[in-house]
Amino acid sequence: MTEIVLLRPGWLVALPLLILLALWTWRRVPHAGGWGHVMPTRMLRAMQTLGHLHVGTRQSGASCLLAAAVLSIGLAGPAVPRDDAPLLAGSGAILIAIDMSRSVATSPALADAQASAAQVLAAAGGRAVGLILYDGEAYDVAAPTVDPSTLETQIAVLGPETMPGQGSRPAAAFALARQMLSTFSDGDLVLISDGGGMDAASVAEAERLTSSGARLLLLTLSGTAGPDVPPDIFDRLPGVSAIAAARAPEPVLRQLSEASHWRDAQAISPLRFLDLGPFISILALVPLMSLFRRTI
Structure with missing residues (x-):
């Protein structure tokens, strides 16, 4: 119809x-x-x-x-x-932040994280995409680029030995994302995580990120090797635009690709x-x- x-x-x-x-x-x-x-x-x-x-x-x-x-x-x-209808390239940038703590990297959830990250690349619609990996620290693996093929290779080779540190600090990923998106008029951060390490510092950094004009979207991982986290752990984060399971990321992908994300959709x-x-x-x-x- x-x-x-x-x-x-x-x-x-x-x-x-x-x-x-x-x-x-x-x-x-x-x-x-x-x-x-x-x-x-x-x-x-x-x-x-x-x-x-x-x-x-x-x-x-x-x-x-x-x-x-x-x-x-x-x-x-x-x-x-x-x-x-012509295919128009989007504006701004997208950052993918993947939780590479031991609870994710040594479990089947890592495959879910890789698959959902690849789907985010496909839904970018011509927007520049960058990659952040974090455990106890956050690292800017790739600055935002309009060539997603370079990120596909980096995401595909992620494994238990990729990150050297211990622990999980989403706060470091939020802070690094805010710094990387500061030069863009608008941007999105897609956080792929099992919820580990969501403390008061993470909430504060997430609020700074969304207050700067960036959108925060979450893809949640299940079946990780770490201790169970409260089911409402992500509800603590302020200004979340969309949240979905990494195995069913359609709500997040829709937010990334829909026309309402354009600042001048009427035009x-x-x-x-x-x-x-x-x-x-x-x-x-x-x-x-x-x-x-x-x-x-």
Whole structure:
């Protein structure tokens, strides 16, 4: 089924107003332009019979209201996606921060982290993507680049011996991400983690990151080798835009690729959708043409 969107939905507010106006008009009797107030009823009918006076009809009022309703629907901008829409490169940058603590690196969860990171690369839509790995410290493995193939290799070779340190400090990853995204007008951090090390320092650094204008998206790992973490551990982080399991990352991927992420989505909507509004507005001429019908 073809998806239909409204580019200017505010114009639909006119429809209920037109319905109320139609009901009010229907309850009124046809008028004669004010002559009914100064002429006796007999004289008014005689003038109408002789053709010297024309009385308005409900049909003419209904035609005008129907035309106005069609115009309001057309102005609302019903549109369908264009098959020939150009593929535009996104703006800003995406950083992928992968938890490489021993609890993740020595467990099957590492494969989930690698697979979800690869899916983030595919959903970047031409935006620059960088890579951060962290355990007890955070390292900027790759600065944001528009060539994701360089990151695919680095993500594919991750293993238990990749990181030298111990522990897990998401706070260090948040701080490093804020520094790396400071030169971009907008940016996203996709954190892939099992929730280990989410302490007060992590909450504070996450708040600094989101306050700087960056978005925080989370992909959670399960089945790690470390101790169990509280199920609400990620709820402590402020300003999270989306959260999903690494094995089902669609909500996060949708946030990365959807048009609402564009700062000027209205400007590019004509490129992405075929506006049917002008074609629907032309149909308003059909009820209006009945007003020009000649009577004999």
